[in-house]
Amino acid sequence: MAGRRERLTCDEMGEIKKGPWKAEEDEVLINHVKKYGPRDWSSIRSKGLLQRTGKSCRLRWVNKLRPNLKNGVKFSAEEERIVIDLQAQFGNKWAKIATYLPGRTDNDVKNFWSSRQKRLARILQTPASSSSSSSNRSQRNKHVPAIHDVPPFEASKFSSSSEEDSLPKSQSCLSSYTVKSLTVEMEMVPLPELMHPNTLNYEQSFLPPEFDLIEKKPCIETLSQLPFPQIPNFQSEFALSLENNEVVTRLGDPNYLEAFGSSISSELGNVQLPIMPTCFESERRSTQIAAKCEIGNPVTPDSFVDDFPIDIFDHIEPLPSPLDW
DNA sequence: AAATAACCCAACCGCTCTTAC
């Protein structure tokens, strides 16, 4: 990484240094914070302490030097679940989400999510019959026979919109589930393998001090009302039913949903799809949308794939022999 | 052992918001 952003030298940038931070610079920055607190970032440069912009100093402090950061520690399963749930709730408000994850920065969360989305995208774009997939570790491990008809994943759809931000809190929560594209916003099904009872009360354990219960009430309530205990059933029944497997295939096709949204629900039979929280149901705008929601609105192709244990697909179709990889 | 792909993450950029004057 060294030199990557140091091409622009101090002279070229008007004495502003860029690129990786040196230990000495960190030390200067830490000393500044010790003296004056985490503020007056621009004064660091104006005093000649560092040839960095205030912006750069602040970022360095927030992302790397701040105490109690979990630098170099991978996201735990619980943290992952929290991010997934909160992203579904808040959108790409990484700073806000990070406040629920002690020791994590918005950059951490953002990077984590980005990696996750890339992984997801690759899985969904995997041609089932492609021999070239043998060179792809993820594709090999996560062979997805039923998803290859899914249109290419559109990562951009996963970013939050300003439209959502402008809504009242109680509606913004709703909008991410109903108003916007169903196939996009419903993807955040809690990871089945993470449905430990002791992970379900994270809201309490990670509530930041300034958290306003009243403000978030509608969404928090719905979160707590989510039928998480049903998820494991959903997983196992899905994995063992060929009929349901076919439904999974169809659900992966937005056109199928569009055309057969209401009738498909009967096909699901005993399958316990994660269902929409009640507050969302009450806000449905049309019977068509309602029909889609009832058949398991949070379920989209990517959620099917990504939120299942990798080996779940072993039950759907025998994996090819390692010799064929 | 080399080549390649995938993943990770630090750091930057541009925009918006907040605050002080």
Place this chain on the structure above:
DNA sequence: GGTAAGAGCGGTTGGGTTATT
């Protein structure tokens, strides 16, 4: 109320590392 500076945030980039062939 207008404006400039500072601060904060989300998106993006690209080098380093690791895993796989």
